Amino acid sequence: MAPRYWFFLFLASMTLGFTLDRVQHPASDSLVRFAVESKSLDPNVMREMVGRLKQQGLDVAGVNRNDGTIEVITTTGGIQALKTQGINGSLRESHSASFLRLDSRYLNSQKVEDELKSLQQRFPDLTRLEKIGTSLEGRAIWALLLSTTPHANDKNALSKPAIIFDGMHHAREIMTPEVVLDVAQTILPEARSKNSPLANILSRWNIWIVPMLNVDGNNVVWTKNSYWRKNAHADENSKVFGVDLNRNYPFMWSGCNGSSGSKNSDTYRGDQAASEPESTALIGLARRVLPTASLSYHSFSEFVLYPFGCGELRSSENLLHATLGKEMADMLPSDSNDGSTYVAETPWKLLYSADGESMSFMHSEFGATAFTFEINQEFQPDYGMREQTLVKHRKAWQHFLSRIDRNLLSIRVTQTQNENFLESATIEFDTIQHQHGEKPFRTNSAGQFFKVLDPGKYLVRARLPDGRFAEATVEMNGEPKYIELNL
Numbered sequence: 001m002a003p004r005y006w007f008f009l010f011l012a013s014m015t016l017g018f019t020l021d022r023v024q025h026p027a028s029d030s031l032v033r034f035a036v037e038s039k040s041l042d043p044n045v046m047r048e049m050v051g052r053l054k055q056q057g058l059d060v061a062g063v064n065r066n067d068g069t070i071e072v073i074t075t076t077g078g079i080q081a082l083k084t085q086g087i088n089g090s091l092r093e094s095h096s097a098s099f100l101r102l103d104s105r106y107l108n109s110q111k112v113e114d115e116l117k118s119l120q121q122r123f124p125d126l127t128r129l130e131k132i133g134t135s136l137e138g139r140a141i142w143a144l145l146l147s148t149t150p151h152a153n154d155k156n157a158l159s160k161p162a163i164i165f166d167g168m169h170h171a172r173e174i175m176t177p178e179v180v181l182d183v184a185q186t187i188l189p190e191a192r193s194k195n196s197p198l199a200n201i202l203s204r205w206n207i208w209i210v211p212m213l214n215v216d217g218n219n220v221v222w223t224k225n226s227y228w229r230k231n232a233h234a235d236e237n238s239k240v241f242g243v244d245l246n247r248n249y250p251f252m253w254s255g256c257n258g259s260s261g262s263k264n265s266d267t268y269r270g271d272q273a274a275s276e277p278e279s280t281a282l283i284g285l286a287r288r289v290l291p292t293a294s295l296s297y298h299s300f301s302e303f304v305l306y307p308f309g310c311g312e313l314r315s316s317e318n319l320l321h322a323t324l325g326k327e328m329a330d331m332l333p334s335d336s337n338d339g340s341t342y343v344a345e346t347p348w349k350l351l352y353s354a355d356g357e358s359m360s361f362m363h364s365e366f367g368a369t370a371f372t373f374e375i376n377q378e379f380q381p382d383y384g385m386r387e388q389t390l391v392k393h394r395k396a397w398q399h400f401l402s403r404i405d406r407n408l409l410s411i412r413v414t415q416t417q418n419e420n421f422l423e424s425a426t427i428e429f430d431t432i433q434h435q436h437g438e439k440p441f442r443t444n445s446a447g448q449f450f451k452v453l454d455p456g457k458y459l460v461r462a463r464l465p466d467g468r469f470a471e472a473t474v475e476m477n478g479e480p481k482y483i484e485l486n487l
């Protein structure tokens with residue numbers, strides 16, 4: 001029988017109410033990686049199977065589009081339960097181990113902090129190091145600003161858009177801080193070189209990097225359980241259950257079955273939106289700097305994801321995201337070196353619905369052009385993969401910076417009588433309709449707003465709470481544009 005036939009038989013048995021015990025959250029002493037055979041390379045078939053595995057409470061780690069497998073983290077007992085259901089696959093590790101020995105060259109929170117402080121000391125005129133929060137276990141969460149206007153009270157900083165790069169929402173995704181740190185390690189030395197394409201970027205943008213958000217979870221990964229995903233939130237008996245930080249953001253929190261209300265689940269969303277100090281740290285930074293763009297690094301599956309996380313929802317800026325996403329995906333060859341590349345789409349189209357995640361928050365709250373990368377083909381690749389991972393992602397994020405720089409519209413709202421109302425002006429575009437609870441675009445305290453736009457002609461309107469407005473038409477043509485709207 002053709003492999004696909006078997007698969008449909010399997011699906012039919014599932015929908016007919018094949019009785020399954022819900023797979024227990026894996027105990028940390030017997031975790032294994034198990035690659036489920038989807039028997040198809042069709043992304044729709046794979047996505048459907050991912051959905052069914054998640055419905056059973058399984059921790060779906062990622063997919064491999066090249067061999068049609070879906071990797072789950074489970075126990076040996078969990079594998080038995082899957083096999084009883086007729087779900088076949090192969091063990092990805094020959095031993096069952098909850099605690100793999102990680103290559104000690106990967107970074108822990110202390111090493112990230114040391115490197116950020118070192119960068120700040122080497123480039124004091126181009127950086128500012130900020131502690132943006134403290135984790136539940138008391139670790140500092142750091143952000144480094146890269147900018148020619150790094151000082152906190154420099155008013156000139158308000159005339160530049162901001163981008164935030166973040167890594168390690170999920171503790172086990174140990175390559176992600178490496179990629180985010182590489183942004184600073186690459187840009188800062190280049191910023192002083194006249195011939196570099198990156199020479200002017202820090203005079204035009206405020207670039208924030210947050211390499212390691214989940215500092216407590218990272219500690220769990222190094223000391224107890226190398227597959228740990230969530231933070232280290234503990235109950236009154238000090239038992240760690242953990243909250244999935246990337247299901248804890250306010251936009252669509254608990255909104256579309258894209259997270260779990262169970263503390264045992266690997267996608268536990270927390271008891272309310274923004275309940276965790278780590279997510280709150282990033283939210284707080286974003287609310288201060290009002291990001292125009294955001295790149296968030298996760299692993300794995302070799303995807304470039306764009307808004308929204310919830311099933312069937314599309315941003316009215318979908319075309320911009322699809323275009324930029326495909327450009328970056330095409331620049332990112334697969335780790336399998338088979339000629340294939342990353343794939344760009346929404347999470348729900350490629351994997352599953354996710355609610356309360358950071359990318360959709362950045363897009364909906366600030367109008368940021370926002371992407372989430374799912375890098376590599378596993379959580380903890382051999383350290384030898386690090387260099388090639390950094391090199392390919394360096395190309396992709398540099399391309400992104402150059403594209404958003406060229407497609408940037410800077411708007412300044414001015415008026416002569418009263419300085420106060422500048423901050424409360426909202427900005428509207430004739431082509432951008434908000435239909436999913438997105439917040440209005442707002443100017444910063446200098447009356448400025450920045451937007452990445454596709455080429456084309458736009459009607460832009462600044463509006464005050466009392467109804468007064470000013471508008472202008474602007475044509476975007478691959479060059480950055482600046483307009484003033486006088487009220």
Ligand SMILES: [Zn+2]
Nearest residue numbers: 170173298299
């Ligand atoms: Zn992740």
